[in-house]
Amino acid sequence: MKLVLGQDQQELRATVRSFLAGLSPREGHRPEVYARLNGELGLSGLIIPEEYGGAGAGLTELAVVLEETGAALLPGPFLANALAAIALTQVPDKELLTAVAEGRLTATVAPLPGGSDLVTASRDGEALVDGRLAQVVNAGEADVLLAPVTRHDGVALVAIDLAGEGVTRTPLTTLDLTRSQAEVVLEGARGRVLGSPPDGIALERAWNLFSVALAAEQLGVMRASLEAIVGYAKIRVAFGRYIGSYQGVKHKLADMHCKLEQAESIVRYAAWAADESPGELPEAAALAQAYVGRACFEVARDHLLLHGGIGFTWEHDAHLYYKRAKADEVLLGPPRTHRERLADLLEL
Amino acid sequence: MKLVLGQDQQELRATVRSFLAGLSPREGHRPEVYARLNGELGLSGLIIPEEYGGAGAGLTELAVVLEETGAALLPGPFLANALAAIALTQVPDKELLTAVAEGRLTATVAPLPGGSDLVTASRDGEALVDGRLAQVVNAGEADVLLAPVTRHDGVALVAIDLAGEGVTRTPLTTLDLTRSQAEVVLEGARGRVLGSPPDGIALERAWNLFSVALAAEQLGVMRASLEAIVGYAKIRVAFGRYIGSYQGVKHKLADMHCKLEQAESIVRYAAWAADESPGELPEAAALAQAYVGRACFEVARDHLLLHGGIGFTWEHDAHLYYKRAKADEVLLGPPRTHRERLADLLEL
Amino acid sequence: MNLDEYRSAARVWLAANADRTDDAREFMARLYDAGYSGITWPKRWGGQGLTQAEERAFAAEARDYALPTYIFSIGLGMCGPTLLDRGTDAQRERFLRPLLRGEEVWCQLFSEPGAGSDVASLQTRAVRDGDGWVVNGQKVWTSVAQHADWGLLLTRTDVDVPKHKGLTMFVVDMHHPGVTVRPLKDMTGRSHFNEIFFDDVTIPDKHRVGEVNDGWGVAVTTLLHERLSISAGVGMGGGADWLARLREAVDTGDPLVRDQLVELHIRSRALSLFNQRLSQETRAGLFPGARGSAAKLLLAELTLYTADLATSLVGPESVVDEELSHAISLAPAMALGGGTNEIMRNIIGERVLNLPPEPRVDKTVPFKDLKVGTQQ
């Protein structure tokens, strides 16, 4: 088991961190930023196998990157596109993988196991899909949607051109101001069946990898929140003393640090399991969402509260982290579902 | 609804408090103390109707007294005898009520709804009882045991002479050093059936009243724990300052105070419901155990921890409160059972 | 008229008048004419000269109505009482009756970006200029400032003495051209408060409240009244409402969901019974004092807990549900406004449990040498 980053991973982190340093989460999706992220840094192809033009890296590297994009609250479809790349890697599709790796195309995903009422009557690779997806992350910005669709032989992953006919995207007002969602209604929308359905096992593995990827982003949100409030506690004065000198603040920050240490350990472990120990992945993935999702929200909440009144203002970034933490906590379902999955895996 | 003590109740509290002030929880059961408690103060007959020689007071008054005996960790069968008086009042039995009211006889109870495997074949008032009770509070010190017994027409409350034939009492080593328990094995033990069985409704009401009575004791344990540690925080110095001046201690004590305020409010409410609003009693009783049981343990635990090393020593009383709080928390069943009962009552 | 008669009369009046208008000023004028404005204030200044008993009786009757008196709440709850306690007769004569009649709206100007929990470290300066004063600085977290005619303004008038000893209180004309009111957008995306900028605002000395450099003493009076208004408002905790809403929205057949709803019920009942006990004590003449801070702290925690629980139970849909999104965004407000949770715990620790205070580094240093606000 490997819980410590290697030299290459640390360099990757430094590169991404320095690239993101100048960006503000308030700027919305900036395609030119993504062009450089995908081009210079090659991040859209990070985990795509080399045969499809990617870098062939693992979840460990993706986790390093998502921790940084999470810490920066990078707006736009970065996570969605990464999840799509994960899904595509499970049911390899050369055309789409190559396009995503080269940054020519941005994809997003609908929730995989269940959660979708999409149906198709077709039996071959092409499919006309009907149904409604109430919430799809970054559907407004993505080119292609990957969604599980029910057909005669079970659930298949289908790629749907979001700009195509029969697709209606309606932007939603979301809590998280840095990540958009849209309703997607499909009425005979043209799609392409990926892999060799039924692909229950591949989709199950994809779901577990989503859990790890999201936990990595949450780790970044936690870390940035804690760093922000620790920094503030060193410069903000009340009653003639820096607020960080009061145990009321200091001890809470210490507890937040403890959560961060444990969250990082779990994320490193889950990413290692994804790359090196597939048998441990399901339990590690459920653990990651069960622990890190909650810890991230608690840290982001307390970081906002400890800022005092200024943390409640629109202009301060604290609420962006708080809202992202809540949105992330429920992104893959109500938190109890991860705990239930873990209980099942432990055969409790 | 009445949540504030009246003049008489405050006087009762002051009397009991001053009586208990000189006692130590380490002295074990002292019959001469009980003789005065039951004689001068008339506490054994407090809630027994006047027609049986009692004072005819309500749960509100009993709660005031139990809060004080809890705060003092009074050893011996005080709570057990009070619960027995509650049970006897539900299925009135002149002989026993009069004897308890006069302090001539000490009774205890076995858990009422279910929990007992006792059986009898008899159909009239006299019964020969067989079975085993794994844990009976103060069975070693009591004269009579009240226990639910299964017979042809359902469950009946039976009074068994603990000194009689066919009764074997084996003392148990208990966590709570101030309240004994014993195993009771009955082999053809002679008992007397009380009330007019089946008495499901009366026993259900008794159980609810037990919950309120126990919560009152827990309130006393909480209050005494908090007072002890607040007092210590004002005289103990670390790094040149009283420890109560540190927010790490002060803020925890403030949170403990908040729990105490809420616990007292709930106990007053539940006692009022017992006396004045029987329809609200079941929910109030479940609420009392669900909230106060947990709060009491948390406060007793934190009071011990905040004492530092001295709180870990045998000589200091902190562990007596901590252990009583834990024993009380599980006395009427695992804590989740109170929450489940509450959920049922709320029709959730 | 005994209390029951008073209550009956109030009930009748409210039934006939409470829903007749949305216009706040018009309604206040009618309230004043009917004798329900300033119930406990002295008759000399436009009040009714009655007791707390009548005031509570009227409030109890009014609870069923949404009276449009919000914009006057700061004036009636804090500024007016401060003038009653510490103003000059000329000030009382000038200001109190128009306030009671709904002719003039007041706001309170204490907090600053660098002085929140620690209000006394404020930096807005008032400098003597002939017979008057000139004010420069910035205030924040000011309710109803956009409607206000007058503000109760706490300023620094001496930086060479410790922070509490160099403050002076004024009444400021909110229509002065040097006063700029800017809505402050909060994390819900709405503007419940304002920022106020003072740019060479002049104030005549007759509008000074209390002695020069005794502003902290005056402010303590105001803050005491503020605390009373807040603890009177506490008790409306939303726990019970959310329980009702959630039991419809989620699957109570799931035992874990059911247990979470029980927990919400337990916490909200615990607090509401505590609030009811405090009310009963108050009615019995036992003033809760700092114990009210426990109710405020618990409400702040319950509010955060409830919004968090509701969104967690509902899951992904909660982030696109307007009501739930607003609830989770608003949830921190109670923990930050009217004293943070940390300040509440200090108050409970020091004033209820009588624990020793922290060593204070800021009570003796001249203000100009003291660290304040945000700095390296």
Add this chain to the structure above:
Amino acid sequence: MNLDEYRSAARVWLAANADRTDDAREFMARLYDAGYSGITWPKRWGGQGLTQAEERAFAAEARDYALPTYIFSIGLGMCGPTLLDRGTDAQRERFLRPLLRGEEVWCQLFSEPGAGSDVASLQTRAVRDGDGWVVNGQKVWTSVAQHADWGLLLTRTDVDVPKHKGLTMFVVDMHHPGVTVRPLKDMTGRSHFNEIFFDDVTIPDKHRVGEVNDGWGVAVTTLLHERLSISAGVGMGGGADWLARLREAVDTGDPLVRDQLVELHIRSRALSLFNQRLSQETRAGLFPGARGSAAKLLLAELTLYTADLATSLVGPESVVDEELSHAISLAPAMALGGGTNEIMRNIIGERVLNLPPEPRVDKTVPFKDLKVGTQQ
């Protein structure tokens, strides 16, 4: 011999020797003869002169055995290293080899009833008397004192200077007639520690460790070694064991019980993975430093949580179950020993997060004028 060979040799030796005896002194002698005592200590003083790598390799192999070396752990982990760092050559010559060979047992004498978290406020006095010193006072929380031949003793030698500046460290003969060792019964009903009383105990000056009044500097060395020993021992958290035991004892068909067990699993996995990460970092040469305090704090909380959960799940039977009753009685130990949770949070806040310290009132006042211990 490379590390793998070293490890193999250790494995072979342990397999042959580890279970051969319960006698601690005899076993230590054999350990010494085999070259596994004082692995990193200099050869000159009886050690093996090897590196941390060998020591960790041996410890890893030894983990599977219950070696009877407990009574030497204070000497080997704290007292010996302190003499290595700060003792005189004569002291090293006299004391280290007998310690490594298991001929002499050591204890550490710092804490007092009035000086726990704040060790430097201790009151045991050492007064000069000719060429030696006379000691009076009381120590507490002393492990293995009943077996000890020598103690590392921190005393006050000057009350006219601030508390950290008037301390001196000695080696005291535990067989001196003025030394009384009394077992301290703790809340579990057992005696894991002792109280030690000093009644005119004489110590020759050659047994002074470090300079007069530089005892705090020496103690810091000792405490650093203590912290290393504790964090090395952390990681054995009982969460996983309890999960296995509880899943047999309770009804996992009840969804609420099941969810509680999942929570226990989550917490115990979170901590054990954190501990493993710290170990990997250490092996990679990244010394965790004060971050180890987070692991200690989390273990203290997990221990309390686990015992509480187990008793709550089992219900009434837990109070007459010996194992559960002992667990709930022992649970506070980890939160109190080796630094309370509050001290851990201070360390994390100040040394990991670099937050500013509290204002200190006790660093400049002469000890005799300082409040210490318990007083009105």
